[in-house]
Amino acid sequence: MSAPQVVVHRDKELMAKAAAARLITKIVDAQAARGSASVVLTGGRNGNGLLAALAEAPARDAVDWGRLDLWWGDERFLPDGDPERNHTQAREALLDSVPVDPARVHVMAPSNGPYGNDADAAAEAYAIELSAAAGPEDHGPVPSFDVLLLGVGPDTHVASLFPELPAVRETERTVVAVHGAPKPPPTRLSLTLPAIRAAREVWLLAAGEDKAKAAAMALSGAGEIQAPAAGAYGRSRTLWLLDEAAASQLPRGLYPPASA
Numbered sequence: 001m002s003a004p005q006v007v008v009h010r011d012k013e014l015m016a017k018a019a020a021a022r023l024i025t026k027i028v029d030a031q032a033a034r035g036s037a038s039v040v041l042t043g044g045r046n047g048n049g050l051l052a053a054l055a056e057a058p059a060r061d062a063v064d065w066g067r068l069d070l071w072w073g074d075e076r077f078l079p080d081g082d083p084e085r086n087h088t089q090a091r092e093a094l095l096d097s098v099p100v101d102p103a104r105v106h107v108m109a110p111s112n113g114p115y116g117n118d119a120d121a122a123a124e125a126y127a128i129e130l131s132a133a134a135g136p137e138d139h140g141p142v143p144s145f146d147v148l149l150l151g152v153g154p155d156t157h158v159a160s161l162f163p164e165l166p167a168v169r170e171t172e173r174t175v176v177a178v179h180g181a182p183k184p185p186p187t188r189l190s191l192t193l194p195a196i197r198a199a200r201e202v203w204l205l206a207a208g209e210d211k212a213k214a215a216a217m218a219l220s221g222a223g224e225i226q227a228p229a230a231g232a233y234g235r236s237r238t239l240w241l242l243d244e245a246a247a248s249q250l251p252r253g254l255y256p257p258a259s260a
């Protein structure tokens, strides 16, 4: 596991724009190299902020949107179209503005979908979909995502993996249902740490003073059960994208002076 890289931007708006530009370049390079790319989206303000910035990016259409597989790191288990669903928010921020191939937008089942309100069945179905998309060159039952995006909660949760709860302790399954999540809604679907670690690159997004303690804890050697963000790392790269407020409690020397 390579040491996490930390890049600090002036504020959350610049962080979103810079992360969007970085993601465009990563997708374009992957598509040039392998003919397609795969990205795992995240919910929350920073995740959606990145998508909104991507929608406005000058180089947006350098991406071949029809050759991009989109997955989710987690989803709120609510009815399809519910404004609180990560899928709904991603559509509003970006997906309804670009010509993605619907067959390559892998949505986690809603609570009024084919599995009804059985979140465990919905989680199992997504694990099967991931496994079907994995190829011989992948490291197990999950495709080698080019970039897996994660917002970071003030309690250091990522996706719907909350400190000390069963989901963060999962070592076999790739997708689990989360019941009783401390962040509403209580029922969610989430990739597990083993699935997150199948990604080539994991990018963690955190902006704001309320994330400073979480970033410092996760980047200072905390264990993944107490600080799930500490267990979120990629096969070839782990990148923390912060604004200055979220970086304000990082140990000195962990990153060069704040980048613009």
Ligand SMILES: O=C(O)[C@H](O)[C@@H](O)[C@H](O)[C@H](O)COP(=O)(O)O
Pocket: 042, 043, 044, 045, 046, 047, 074, 075, 076, 086, 150, 151, 152, 153, 157, 158, 159, 160, 183
């Ligand atoms: O479904 C969710 O809520 C997200 O996936 C969650 O993991 C989010 O990314 C963090 O809670 C950070 O959210 P903010 O960026 O809004 O602080």
